[in-house]
Amino acid sequence: MTDASRIGVLALQGDVREHARALTAAGAQPVEVRRPAELAGVDGLILPGGESTTIGRLLRIFGLLEPLRAAVADGLPVYGSCAGMILLAADILDGRPDQPLIGGLDVVVRRNAFGRQVDSFEADLHVVGVDGPPVHAVFIRAPWVEKVGDGVSVLASVGEHPVAVRQGNLLATSFHPELTGDTRMHELFVSMVNGRQEAGG
Numbered sequence: 001m002t003d004a005s006r007i008g009v010l011a012l013q014g015d016v017r018e019h020a021r022a023l024t025a026a027g028a029q030p031v032e033v034r035r036p037a038e039l040a041g042v043d044g045l046i047l048p049g050g051e052s053t054t055i056g057r058l059l060r061i062f063g064l065l066e067p068l069r070a071a072v073a074d075g076l077p078v079y080g081s082c083a084g085m086i087l088l089a090a091d092i093l094d095g096r097p098d099q100p101l102i103g104g105l106d107v108v109v110r111r112n113a114f115g116r117q118v119d120s121f122e123a124d125l126h127v128v129g130v131d132g133p134p135v136h137a138v139f140i141r142a143p144w145v146e147k148v149g150d151g152v153s154v155l156a157s158v159g160e161h162p163v164a165v166r167q168g169n170l171l172a173t174s175f176h177p178e179l180t181g182d183t184r185m186h187e188l189f190v191s192m193v194n195g196r197q198e199a200g201g
């Protein structure tokens with residue numbers, strides 16, 4: 001048996017412990033990431049939800065913004081949930097003008113998109129690549145994907161709005177997969193990380 005993949009959880013804000021628990025259940029070894037040196041040692045990274053403006057500010061303060069951009073460009077598998085999806089987006093709508101993004105995912109994401117009607121809701125979604133019953137998805141002041149570029153696969157939608165997308169080693173969901181005890185989204189990400197390692201990436 002090979003060693004479990006070391007998967008980082010960006011630990012500046014958000015449900016760090018819940019993501020770590022889900023990663024362990026999915027067969028990976030979770031590692032909290034707050035500093036560039038910690039980022040350098042991981043095989044993949046989860047960007048938890050929270051407030052993207054705050055996380056972006058903290059990324060700058062902790063000196064992680066440029067290392068993260070470089071890691072994404074280098075092919076590090078990254079899973080962004082909710083605010084994490086916003087941070088991975090190439091461009092956003094309804095963002096703050098000074099809000100930094102990591103980028104790399106060829107999508108335009110609208111912040112707080114559902115929030116104009118309702119702050120939070122839950123929905124059962126079929127997610128491409130996730131076997132079994134629908135995923136019970138929890139949305140909290142959630143973004144949606146307004147526009148996808150070539151090479152981006154839509155894995156799930158609410159109405160006509162994509163809420164789960166993948167492009168190469170990048171995975172993003174508008175919803176929080178760490179809150180339900182269903183670890184299948186984490187398993188999907190762990191399999192992306194393991195696939196990259198097996199391919200020698």
Ligand code: GLN
Nearest residue numbers: 049050051052082083141
């Ligand atoms: N609305 C938040 C933002 O713009 C995201 C909400 C969340 O991560 N649950 O960053």
